[in-house]
Amino acid sequence: MSAQDEHGGSSEKDESRREFLKTAAAISGVLALGGIASVMKSIVIPAVPGPSLPSFPRVKVSSLGELTTGTSLIFNYPLDTEPNVLVKLGQKASGGVGPDEDIVAFSQVCQHLGCIWGYVAPGQSPSVNKSYVAASPVAYCPCHGSVYDLTQGAKLIAGPSPRPQPQVKLEVDSAGNIYAVGMGAPAIFGHDTGSNDVSNDLQGGTLVAST
Ligand code: FES
Numbered sequence: 001m002s003a004q005d006e007h008g009g010s011s012e013k014d015e016s017r018r019e020f021l022k023t024a025a026a027i028s029g030v031l032a033l034g035g036i037a038s039v040m041k042s043i044v045i046p047a048v049p050g051p052s053l054p055s056f057p058r059v060k061v062s063s064l065g066e067l068t069t070g071t072s073l074i075f076n077y078p079l080d081t082e083p084n085v086l087v088k089l090g091q092k093a094s095g096g097v098g099p100d101e102d103i104v105a106f107s108q109v110c111q112h113l114g115c116i117w118g119y120v121a122p123g124q125s126p127s128v129n130k131s132y133v134a135a136s137p138v139a140y141c142p143c144h145g146s147v148y149d150l151t152q153g154a155k156l157i158a159g160p161s162p163r164p165q166p167q168v169k170l171e172v173d174s175a176g177n178i179y180a181v182g183m184g185a186p187a188i189f190g191h192d193t194g195s196n197d198v199s200n201d202l203q204g205g206t207l208v209a210s211t
Contacts, residue, residue, distance in 0.1 A: 053199065053202075054202045054207060055202075056078050056169075056181060056182040056183065056201075056202070057077075057078060057180075057207055057208055057209065057210040058171075058179050058180070058181050058210045058211070059075075059077060059179060059180045059181075059208050059209070059210060059211050060177050060178070060179050060211045061073075061075050061077075061086055061105065061170070061178050061179065061180050062086060062177075062178045063175075063176045063177045063178055064098055064099070064103075064172065064176035064178065065176055067088040067098075067103065068088065069088055069089070069090030069102075070087075070088065070090065070121050071087070071088050072085055072086065072087040072088075072119045073085070073086050074086075074108065075105075075180070076208055077168060077180045077183075077208055078180075078182075078183060078201055078202055078207055078208060079201075079202075079204070079205035079206060079207060079208065080205065080206045080207070080208050081205050081206075082107065082109070082188060082201075082205075083107075083108040083109065083116065084105050084106060084107050084108055084168050084180070085105060085106060085108050085117075085119055085139070086103065086104070086105035086168070086170075086178070087103070087104060087105070087119055087137065087150060088102055088103050089102045089103070089104060089137045089150060089151060090102055090137075091137070091151060092151075093137075093150060093151040093152075094151065094152055094153040095153060095167050095169075095170075095184070097170045097171065097172050097178065098172060098178075103170065103172075103178065104150055104167065104168075104170070105167070105168035105170055105180065106139065106148070106150065106154045106165040106166065106167050106168060107165055107166040107167075107168070107183070107188045107189070108139075109188060109189040109190065110141040110143065110146055110161060110165070110189065111146075111161045111162065111163040111164070111165060111166075111186065111189050111193075112141065112143070112144055112146050112159070112160055112161035112162070113143065113144070113189075114189045114190060115141050115142065115143035115144075116141075117139040117140055117141040117142070117146070117148070117165075118139070118140055118142065119137070119138075119139060119140075119150070120134040120137070120138050120139075120140045121134065121137055122134050122135065122136055122137055126140040126142065128140075128142040129142075129145065132145075132147075134147075136149055136150075136151055137149075137150045137151060138150060138157070139154060139165060141159065141161070144159060144160050145158065145159045145160075146158065146159030146160060146161035147159055148161075148164060148165050153167055153184075154166075154167060162194075163186050163194070164186070166183050166184055166185065166186055166187065166188050166198070166201075167183070167184040168180050168182075168183060168184075169181050169182040169183065169184060179211075182198070183198045183201050184198065185197075185198055186198075187200040187201055188200075188201045190204075191203065191204060
């Protein structure tokens, strides 16, 4: 026979009620936490816009009508202090534009130690080294003799440079105007040298204005 409490109920029943209430409180707590978790999952945190990065300008460099085979011209891109050479090679080249896919442009700052190279046509010699005769259109660096083949994306074919020269991305519009629109890897010498992140080319100076 179970004991009676002062209200006439049994103590066993009270104990069972307390256990029931404790279990119910625990379950409701778990359910509440689950509810909070599901609410948190459904909250979408809006992205905070970061600072906008500069992009490569689009700059007119020349036109098809102004170029004949062997023509080379120097232009600054993408910064107003960065020299590049555009050449009409007279033979199809990697990345070449124009009807003959022979117009290319490259950074003129040597990837070895930053000297300025010169264009040498096939069969010609650089003024600093008359014993060297170019077998193909090349960029020849007078400082330590690095030679880059301009038909193959300025791949190094002689000398100490560890990398090819960065190639300028060119486009030709329907009127024959030639535009520089970007740079290929590697980064221009002096802009995180050795990196393939060409966004470094846009830092450290004034961008040329799009035309
Ligand atoms: S800086 Fe061009 S070869 Fe050394």
